[in-house]
Structures are given as structure tokens and as C-alpha cells.
Amino acid sequence: MRPRDFASGDGSLAAADPCFEGSVHSGWFCAYSGEVYQGDALRWYACGKRSMPWGGYGSWINDQTPGTRATSYNGSGGVPYVTDAPYSYSRSYYWTPVWNIRNC
Template identity: 70%
Template sequence: MRSRLFLVAVAAAGALLGFGTTAVAAAPAGGTSSAASATPFAAQAKAAHLTAGQTEALKREVDRYLERTGGKQVALNKIDVDGATLLVAIPGEKKPRDFAGGDGARAAADPCLTGAVYSGYFCVYSQQTYSGSYYYWYSCAKRSMPWAGYGSWINDQTPGTRATFYNSSGGVHYTTPAPYSSNSSYYWTPVWHVRNC
């Protein structure tokens, strides 16, 4: 009976954290059972020593971006949107952490700020000066803009490639200069979609 209560408590904790459904196997009658392991995302939060408050705040941000982009969560703070990547910063932190490739102690790599110029990526940021959550993609595609207010962008694509920003009616709001170009303080509110090519 004690092990069943423990398993129910584990399942409830997983549901409270919101990292998906935690599978719990019933203990066989008269036997013992080990507790089901937590989902990979809960394990990433634990390995990074996040507080319950940080975990819940990050979960809310990820859920908001999932709703806006229709993407799929593939790590604690990483969303895949049909080949594009959206990395979510813990509210109050300047950069998203690397939970998928480590213990969450380091900032995640940013393809537009590290590596060679003309990396082929277009990157948009939720905050000014290339900080906050960021969204980047390589292949030519039109993407929904998941945030509003002041943020920033970097066009680090191949030479000559310009990105186009579209307003709510589908009209062109702005076209970026060719790479390498950037804007450390750009107002996203009127931008509903971005095509990187």
C-alpha cells in the first residue's frame, strides 16, 4: 500500500510540474515496485537545480510559445517548430540555458552570435540587445512571430539574403538589409510573421 501511495504522489508531482503525463505502473499485489522515473523534462529541471518557482515560470513561458507557434517541446526550454528552434529563457535571465546538452549551467549556443559570419541563420530575440528567448531558422520559411514589444534581430544568412516582416493583414512591414545586418532594438508588436529569405 505504501508503494502505491508513493507512486500516486510521483504522478501528482509530475502533473503539477506540467511536463507531460507520468506513466506509473501499479505495484503487483504483495510485491514491490520501483517508482516510475520522471519525464526527461522534469529530470532536466532537477539536474539544473531549478527552484519550483523557476520551473513553473519556465513552464508557463514554454506553454505560451507552444500555443503561439504550434511547435513541439523537445527539451525543458527548447521548442522545435518545423525545423526552426525556439529557446526559452527562464524569466529574469538574459539568455536561455542549455538543458538538452548539459546540466543547464551554461547558456545555450546562439548560431547568430557565435561562429562564422554568414552562418546561414536568421535569429529573432524577445528582448533588446540580442537577449531573452530567441528563435532561429536556416531553411527558407515564413514563421509566426511569438512575441511583442521591443526585441532584436540578426540577419546572419548567406550574402544578399534579406528577411521580410509582415503585418497582421499580410502586408510587408519591413525588409532587412542583406547580411550581415542586425538591429539591437526593434519593435515587434506590428510584426505577425517573418520570412527569412
């Protein structure tokens, strides 16, 4: 459970989520275990390749610096998806084939 920002109108956004701070290109890539930015969140600022712990449908926001894309990798190292450059997002994304993400 995490605090919600009820000032946003419906309480659906987490309080202090860097991907929703209002400044475009905040430098963050955020992944969520649930659709429409709900559930557990992974928030990455520093460049790196990290494990994706979830399966099923979730969501993501790429609010990194201009031109920076996040790359998804499957179990055999293939690339099933590369995000668009910032500001980009997916309200519903299928995490099951994603084993790792490199956010830069």
C-alpha cells in the same frame, strides 16, 4: 532560461547561439524577444514563413547567406520592414506590428 557565454566578457550572449558563432554568413536568422539579443530566441536556418509570437521591443540578427533578406509581414499581409542583406542586425526592433517573418 538558457545558458550564458561568460567568456564573451559580460555573459550577455547565449551559449551556442548560431548567430554569434563568429563566422559571417553562418546561414541563420535569429530573432529575440528582448532588446540587445536577450530573452527568448527564434533561430531559423531553413527557408520559411513563420509566426512571430512577441510584441514590444526585441532584436534580430540576419547572418544568412549573402544577399538574403528577411521580410516582416503585418496582420493584413503588408510588409512593414525588410532587413538589409547580411550581416545586418537591430539591437532594438519593435515586434508588435509583425505577425509573420519570412527569413529568405
